[in-house]
Amino acid sequence: MQIVVDLNRCQGYAQCVFLAPRVFELHGEEALLYAPTPPDDQAERVRRAAAACPVQAILVGERAGAEAGTDVR
Ligand code: SF4
Incomplete structure (x- = not known):
């Protein structure tokens, strides 16, 4: 899994x-600091x-991976 946080949008609500x-x-x-490729056991929490x-x-x-221009695998 891959995640991207739009830090321009992030308001630091900390949810x-x-x-x-x-x-x-x-x-x-x-x-905000974050792990761009969190371990699988965190997937549900990330969602x-x-x-x-x-x-x-x-x-x-996949959407995040595509937008970041990187291969998810
Ligand atoms: S929940 Fe809050 S801290 Fe997390 S990404 Fe959204 S705005 Fe930023």
Whole structure:
């Protein structure tokens, strides 16, 4: 799985950090750090985090890979 967070969109609401703390990390007020290729056992949490993001800043899976221009495998 691959994720991309649109950091221009991200407002630091930290819903993702709360739902998937091993993937998303907030430093300070608005600096979001995240793992672009989270382990498979985090997939469900990442999907929940993406769904919960109030500004839909988290792109998940093939779509994210395609937009990033990288091979998902
Ligand atoms: S839930 Fe969305 S807006 Fe909030 S920190 Fe995560 S990516 Fe940013």
